[in-house]
Amino acid sequence: MGKPKVGIYGLTGCAGDQLNIINCEDELLKIFDIFEIESFVMASRAKNENVELDVAFVEGSVSTEKDLEHLMEIRKKSKILVAIGHCAVFGGVQSMFMGKEPWIERYKKVYGKENAVTLTPPLEPKPLAAYVKVDAVLPGCPIEKEPFLKLAGKLAHGIVPKVPDFPVCAECKWKENECLLLKGQLCLGPLTNSGCGAICPSMNIPCIGCWGPIAKENWESEALLLLEKGYKPDEIVKRFAIFGGTERAELLKNFLESHQKQESGK
Template sequence: MKGKKLKIGIYELTGCAGDALMILNCEKELPAIFQAVDIQSFLMAKSDNIDDELDVALVEGSVTTEKEVEELKDIRKRSKIVVALGLCATVGGIQARFQDPQKWQENFRQVYGETKMELPAVVSKPIDAYIKVDFYLPGCPISKEQFLNFFTRVVKGAPPESYPQPVCVSCKYKENDCLLKNGLFCLGPLTADGCGAVCPSHNLPCVGCWGPVQGGNWTSEFYLLQDKGFSREFIKKKMANFAGTKLSEFWKQFDRRD
């Protein structure tokens, strides 16, 4: 694109800051990234940050305080495109486990007691619980390759690529032995690809950290795992670890049917 550079903001809500760190981990490409676009705000990397109109806002982290709700809404107002970056922003992260407000409250009390906190907290949610999200780039944390691919396309004004395949696709390309077939609890068939099947390539089952893949056959894998001898409770817990809020509808229907 000729003419003006795109104005970009990178924001961190509650999470491990791993997605912002992954951008800094593009060591070789970093100078080119800073040249290609006008980075208006990137707290982890620079001090001279401005909150102004943006072409693209990249938001990582889940929404966990009332203040973050306001900040997020403000980012949406200022930005043409909002991208959810990483597992916490796309599904709410591992901290989105306690969605029932009462349960959340109980657990909150276990950690912070009765102290009245100055920054009121809310139940952890993905950013699309509060604003419209234009693109999702999942991962815990995001992958460098998917990010650079996404970034290059956006800078050139092309629509970003989508990744509809599960981890199994990469796993097959790598000619790994199927861990599920060998009786291990592997979430590869249900998990969005982006890591390149890194865990199965290390002889370890997929834990699901990219979040649920679109169109994953959860019912079928559930029964498959049950046949392999895993208990219902155990399967549900393992499937929930990295699924955030995105499977709650599925479980409601599943429990009714089953």
Template structure:
């Protein structure tokens, strides 16, 4: 019979640039929140506890994208001390909304636009580190498991997380929102000439929006089997310009959409 190790695994929940909504989502799983703090040894979780301690962790759960040099340094330190690294939420997985795909030059332009004509970064930024374009954590370190979501859903997070803290391997089986949408028995927006990004968006949300008659905007990020050229054709067919279609795909799709459109 299956039985987990007696010793509780050590877990750290870390946050970088994002709304911290994924960390909040963990605390919001009301029925399981107590179990979350008892089933593993939570050594680091800024949002939930005042005392942090990080010699090393078995599982590091990382939220948010990286957009300062200091964050990058911290991220690499976490990778060094962690057994398994989990990217939590769309920002950590794909860069999130703040991923704009800027190169150095456009980023400088943007800084000028925001912080004044000189383009010099204000002194207070030294506190958080010099800014850089937002990128997903997988651009810098090896990520073992990705759990996208904006924020992550309990149904998606718990089964993966509990397997990790039990020393088991989570099942990797990507599917698009359409699968869960049909599980719910919903009609298809695209067939009625309405916008929806279900076919290119990772499942895990139980098709929450389509089930409430709201189109999918793609907040769970890219679906591994996504066919972007065909999706763009479909969006054009329902009246979007190619530019608009790509803009909408990039909103949450981050670096993956950019790579796919470049043909990588």
């Protein structure tokens, strides 16, 4: 097996995920050793886009038509497409209002008019999977060095990695932390993908969910628990929405509203 041909790309986002790859300073030579890097614009102007890729890493959300075009091209020429970072995997904070109101209303609010001049026609920000098949994901805001290196190691050996299917709480217990939720804090650990090593709770900062919602999480229960602990529905919905995607936030909002009606009807 030759070296896998790799491209590293960014759509709309803060570019922090690509930056964190460059930040793997001590391992950069190794990364360039195990992969044939064909395109990584943040690191080098030299690039070759006319080649089939074994692996494409893509960060950022699809927020413009140009993004979408670019993503389609990447998908077409890549065997394995890996979404890296929260924006690519879940849509990022820019998608927290997705579907809440007609998108053009928000657009007008920001740009003052409907047909503002932009470099490329904008779209409602969405994760990659809204448009193309995504073969593997590495969440995080931004991605972390160690999980990225592990992912790279697996891909170099032809293994398509998967995200761990358990929440931050497990890693938090491995760190032997006190449970912040039990201490009454608005911690989203139970609803959030692990992999970060429970960095925030280990510093006594509740999890805000930047690794994105875990599959089939039990947000109903956590929301009711937080209500019981004295949090207002608004606070809960806001915290959920930042990294949880609007769809979930909307469900949660409706759930809490109907719950409150029930309570006041008693």
